[in-house]
Amino acid sequence: MQNRRPECKFPDFVNFEFGSIGKSASTRANPNTAQYFYFWLAAGATTLELGNIVAAVTDDGHATFGTVVELSTVMDIENFLSDYISHDFGDPNVSPPSDLAEIMIAKVNVIRATHDRIRPIGRGSVYFATPEGVAWGLGMSDYVEEGRGIPIGVMENGDGSLVPIFLDDEFLIGPEGSHMNMSGISGLATKTSLVEFLLKSILEKMIKTDKRKVAAVFFNVKGKDLLYLDKPNPQYESNDPYTNKCRQMYDVLGIEMTPFENVRVFAPYDRNSDGHTKSFRRDGKVEHFIWDLNEIVEDIPYLFDRDSWDESVDAVYVDIKDQIERQPIRSYDQLIAWINEERRVVSQGHVTHWRGHEKEDFYKCAKNLDALSGLYDGLICTGGVDQVDVPLEDLYNGSIFVVDIQSLNDRGQAMVFSKILKRVYKALIEDNKDGHRDFDSVVFFIDELNKFAPEDPLTSAPIKQSVVEICARGRSIGVSLFGVEQFMSQIEPQVVDNSSTLIYGRTGPAELMTKNYSWLDVDMRNRLTTVPKGTFLLKHAKFTQPVFCKFPFPTCVPGDQYEEDLEAIKERDQISAFAFRRDLDE
Amino acid sequence: MDEEGRSQVIAQIEESRGHLHRIHRLLADLKGRNSPAESIEEDLFRVREGYHNFRLDAFDQPASEVNFNRDPVPHSLNLRFFSRTLQRTQLVGHFLVKGQEVPVHYSITGAIVLQRVDRRFKVWGTPALRYNVLLPFRYVENQGLLDSIRNDSLIHLVDSEADRDEYTQMRISAVRRSHEITRQLRGELHAQWREKEGRDLTQVMVADGMIEDLPNGELTDNFIATSRTVYVPWQNSELVESQLTIPAYRRGAVMKVTDTTEKGPNTKYTWFTRMRGKSQAGPEFGLLRTTIIADSEQDALERANAFSSCLVQERLPVTYPADNWDKLIFPHKLCNDFLESMIPTQTTVKSYFARM
Numbered sequence: 010m011q012n013r014r015p016e017c018k019f020p021d022f023v024n025f026e027f028g029s030i031g032k033s034a035s036t037r038a039n040p041n042t043a044q045y046f047y048f049w050l051a052a053g054a055t056t057l058e059l060g061n062i063v064a065a066v067t068d069d070g071h072a073t074f075g076t077v078v079e080l081s082t083v084m085d086i087e088n089f090l091s092d093y094i095s096h097d098f099g100d101p102n103v104s105p106p107s108d109l110a111e112i113m114i115a116k117v118n119v120i121r122a123t124h125d126r127i128r129p130i131g132r133g134s135v136y137f138a139t140p141e142g143v144a145w146g147l148g149m150s151d152y153v154e155e156g157r158g159i160p161i162g163v164m165e166n167g168d169g170s171l172v173p174i175f176l177d178d179e180f181l182i183g184p185e186g187s188h189m190n191m192s193g194i195s196g197l198a199t200k201t202s203l204v205e206f207l208l209k210s211i212l213e214k215m216i217k218t219d220k221r222k223v224a225a226v227f228f229n230v231k232g233k234d235l236l237y238l239d240k241p242n243p244q245y246e247s248n249d250p251y252t253n254k255c256r257q258m259y260d261v262l263g264i265e266m267t268p269f270e271n272v273r274v275f276a277p278y279d280r281n282s283d284g285h286t287k288s289f290r291r292d293g294k295v296e297h298f299i300w301d302l303n304e305i306v307e308d309i310p311y312l313f314d315r316d317s318w319d320e321s322v323d324a325v326y327v328d329i330k331d332q333i334e335r336q337p338i339r340s341y342d343q344l345i346a347w348i349n350e351e352r353r354v355v356s357q358g359h360v361t362h363w364r365g366h367e368k369e370d371f372y373k374c375a376k377n378l379d380a381l382s383g384l385y386d387g388l389i390c391t392g393g394v395d396q397v398d399v400p401l402e403d404l405y406n407g408s409i410f411v412v413d414i415q416s417l418n419d420r421g422q423a424m425v426f427s428k429i430l431k432r433v434y435k436a437l438i439e440d441n442k443d444g445h446r447d448f449d450s451v452v453f454f455i456d457e458l459n460k461f462a463p464e465d466p467l468t469s470a471p472i473k474q475s476v477v478e479i480c481a482r483g484r485s486i487g488v489s490l491f492g493v494e495q496f497m498s499q500i501e502p503q504v505v506d507n508s509s510t511l512i513y514g515r516t517g518p519a520e521l522m523t524k525n526y527s528w529l530d531v532d533m534r535n536r537l538t539t540v541p542k543g544t545f546l547l548k549h550a551k552f553t554q555p556v557f558c559k560f561p562f563p564t565c566v567p568g569d570q571y572e573e574d575l576e577a578i579k580e581r582d583q584i585s586a587f588a589f590r591r592d593l594d595e
Numbered sequence: 596m597d598e599e600g601r602s603q604v605i606a607q608i609e610e611s612r613g614h615l616h617r618i619h620r621l622l623a624d625l626k627g628r629n630s631p632a633e634s635i636e637e638d639l640f641r642v643r644e645g646y647h648n649f650r651l652d653a654f655d656q657p658a659s660e661v662n663f664n665r666d667p668v669p670h671s672l673n674l675r676f677f678s679r680t681l682q683r684t685q686l687v688g689h690f691l692v693k694g695q696e697v698p699v700h701y702s703i704t705g706a707i708v709l710q711r712v713d714r715r716f717k718v719w720g721t722p723a724l725r726y727n728v729l730l731p732f733r734y735v736e737n738q739g740l741l742d743s744i745r746n747d748s749l750i751h752l753v754d755s756e757a758d759r760d761e762y763t764q765m766r767i768s769a770v771r772r773s774h775e776i777t778r779q780l781r782g783e784l785h786a787q788w789r790e791k792e793g794r795d796l797t798q799v800m801v802a803d804g805m806i807e808d809l810p811n812g813e814l815t816d817n818f819i820a821t822s823r824t825v826y827v828p829w830q831n832s833e834l835v836e837s838q839l840t841i842p843a844y845r846r847g848a849v850m851k852v853t854d855t856t857e858k859g860p861n862t863k864y865t866w867f868t869r870m871r872g873k874s875q876a877g878p879e880f881g882l883l884r885t886t887i888i889a890d891s892e893q894d895a896l897e898r899a900n901a902f903s904s905c906l907v908q909e910r911l912p913v914t915y916p917a918d919n920w921d922k923l924i925f926p927h928k929l930c931n932d933f934l935e936s937m938i939p940t941q942t943t944v945k946s947y948f949a950r951m
Binding site for chain 1 (some may be wrong): 715716908912913915916925929930
């Protein structure tokens with residue numbers, strides 16, 4: 010038999026050294042099309058797996074690149090009956106003198122071809138694509154050469170090569186496209202870690218290339234997830250094989266293994282402990298914020314559910330707002346005092362209405378406002394505490410603000426998120442006349458996005474419209490939303506559709522049955538149920554096919570793994586308390 | 596695309612179809628017509644293989660006491676090589692010469708040897724495949740037309756040598772010529788095998804088909820042939836009748852095969868082995884005939900038992916639902932699959948000539 014290597018016009022794109030891994034064929038039952046082709050695997054091709062990127066070299070010397078989306082085996086058995094008979098009528102221990110031919114067939118979704126014709130391939134020798142071939146096939150070469158590549162991970166091809174995968178910054182943080190949405194089940198340390206890694210990647214690339222000025226605002230909505238971005242990851246003290254592989258990934262992707270710099274953490278004020286915040290981070294690095302009445306007067310209705318704040322209550326509140334403006338009422342304490350006075354007047358027997366409203370509606374509204382300081386303790390100035398805002402004017406190129414809102418309920422979290430989002434939005438659309446603003450793009454990250462932009466129209470979500478608005482128009486002004494949730498199907502479709510980058514981590518089978526995943530080939534979809542930690546499926550606006558990628562441990566410590574030095578905190582608290590008493594004495 | 600452009604594209608496509616295109620051009624040059632037949636010629640015209648030249652002599656009783664499945668005879672043989680041929684002759688057109696219709700055939704002939712290593716197969720040597728165009732040369736008035744295709748590297752021009760001016764006889768003659776080419780290819784491949792592998796007598800070649808007509812000098816002790824056809828027109832074919840009662844996994848009487856022509860005697864030995872139980876099946880079910888050469892009748896008996904033991908094991912895996920699956924051993928099916936995978940299908944050839 011004659012062995013012949015095909016002539017290829019693009020030898021750098023094809024791993025000829027590894028050898029041919031199969032040959033494409035088009036059968037009556039499975040014809041090749043312009044979108045996909047089939048090939049059978051060579052006898053020794055044992056390293057190919059789903060998600061690998063291969064190149065079929067045809068006789069004309071051109072190469073067609075594609076992603077392996079389906080693998081199946083075929084044995085030379087017409088039906089189960091014949092195999093049953095072949096085992097001496099059902100004895101599985103029988104080993105016939107000849108082994109049945111068994112082959113593996115791969116279905117490959119075409120990514121790109123070196124010729125410019127849209128037509129199926131017939132015969133072709135199939136090889137692994139080289140990293141250069143993958144980059145060209147996915148269309149990364151162009152924007153990477155122009156300095157627009159943001160590393161997001163590596164694709165491990167079947168030939169063992171680690172292929173760096175880059176996103177186009179113009180499609181990640183604008184202006185051509187923007188936003189990233191990521192879904193996957195919790196507990197695998199993939200979603201938050203990947204965002205941390207991606208942020209590191211963005212900031213480092215942008216600062217290095219001096220191309221864009223990017224700042225980031227991250228919202229910590231649960232536990233200690235994002236509180237220690239400035240602390241190095243102790244994982245990298247280890248030398249186990251996977252950690253070494255992570256180091257290799259950083260090397261391949263050209264990212265330095267240093268934790269974040271310029272991180273500031275903010276959390277609501279804790280009135281019970283002076284100098285403290287409502288944050289799990291207790292080392293004194295967290296700054297507090299608290300808002301005055303005037304700052305939140307427009308947001309108060311959104312802090313209550315529909316049962317507590319119906320249309321009648323809302324009508325009462327319009328008149329209360331009017332009084333706040335006219336009198337003026339400057340603080341929450343003053344508001345409560347004024348309401349108490351009004352309540353006393355209304356309680357008189359001959360009074361049937363309060364400014365035209367039913368007395369009951371006024372009482373209901375007053376009760377809500379009374380409860381506000383308790384429900385949102387630390388968010389509203391009371392008892393003479395002065396307003397301290399999140400200093401968004403201090404954001405600058407490369408800086409990261411972490412706003413710790415885990416202590417707030419869903420409505421409180423939504424209010425903080427919405428307020429900060431709007432302020433940054435406003436800062437970005439206003440002309441930078443005084444030259445003070447040192448950023449032109451801001452990356453927002455929020456977990457559990459389903460709480461803020463749910464798909465279900467019946468679920469109350471006061472800031473849903475704001476999020477949709479940001480997703481629709483944010484790209485042009487430099488706002489990029491990185492949203493994360495467990496189930497993409499529970500997110501408002503406009504948010505997902507407007508995200509140029511979609512990332513899928515491990516996902517349950519029930520979620521995979523929803524329409525968000527219907528575009529994926531069945532095998533790829535099923536693989537999502539078992540993807541290991543640190544692996545994800547990436548769909549980017551510039552890619553014609555999704556890619557399975559891996560990413561390394563982030564350079565910062567995962568919040569849930571960081572233990573603070575409790576003795577040092579205790580000592581610091583004692584000093585702080587002593588200083589407070591001494592001040593009083595003086 | 597205009598008419599001229601379309602014609603050019605069609606011409607390019609046709610050119611790429613290689614030998615089919617050459618035959619089409621030859622037919623056109625002969626002022627003939629495409630007339631592809633529905634079925635292949637081998638199904639219509641059975642070639643006489645020459646069994647009528649051989650006589651059977653039984654010198655042994657059936658070994659009905661030995662169940663080769665349950666009690667295989669100890670041996671050191673390894674059925675390692677398997678060979679099979681392929682032959683497909685298709686009528687694709689005809690031309691008219693002085694009122695005589697002359698058929699033109701396209702035939703594919705091939706032979707292959709597969710080698711089994713650790714229960715898996717690979718091709719031994721190079722499969723022999725030949726694509727032929729057959730027509731009786733004497734009807735071609737312009738012999739220059741034949742010269743133009745004679746040295747073609749893609750297709751072999753073959754004279755089908757019709758004896759009579761009769762259309763049907765010409766078709767039979769074409770099948771016969773194809774058969775000769777097939778036998779020739781098989782002979783060449785076997786000669787190569789004998790040269791390289793045949794010396795180790797424990798490594799056995801199992802050929803599919805008739806070897807009775809081959810000189811014993813061209814055969815070795817590790818070369819056996821199997822035949823799935825129970826009835827063939829031996830001179831005393833009545834001997835075969837008694838073989839139909841052979842029980843499962845037993846062999847019948849070993850018979851001496853003698854060539855009664857002037858080429859004889861070329862003595863060989865043949866016997867039937869029942870490969871499977873025949874309940875709810877006809878008497879020919881699972882009957883496989885094996886032919887070997889041997890130094891003596893005793894030698895033939897001993898080796899018949901050893902080969903029967905080997906062959907009964909080859910009943911698995913089954914080749915169901917292939918034709919004659921009860922007798923078709925898996926390696927021979929694989930040989931056929933390999934050859935079939937290398938050639939255009941019957942439908943492709945028929946469709947090509949039907950639409951031109």
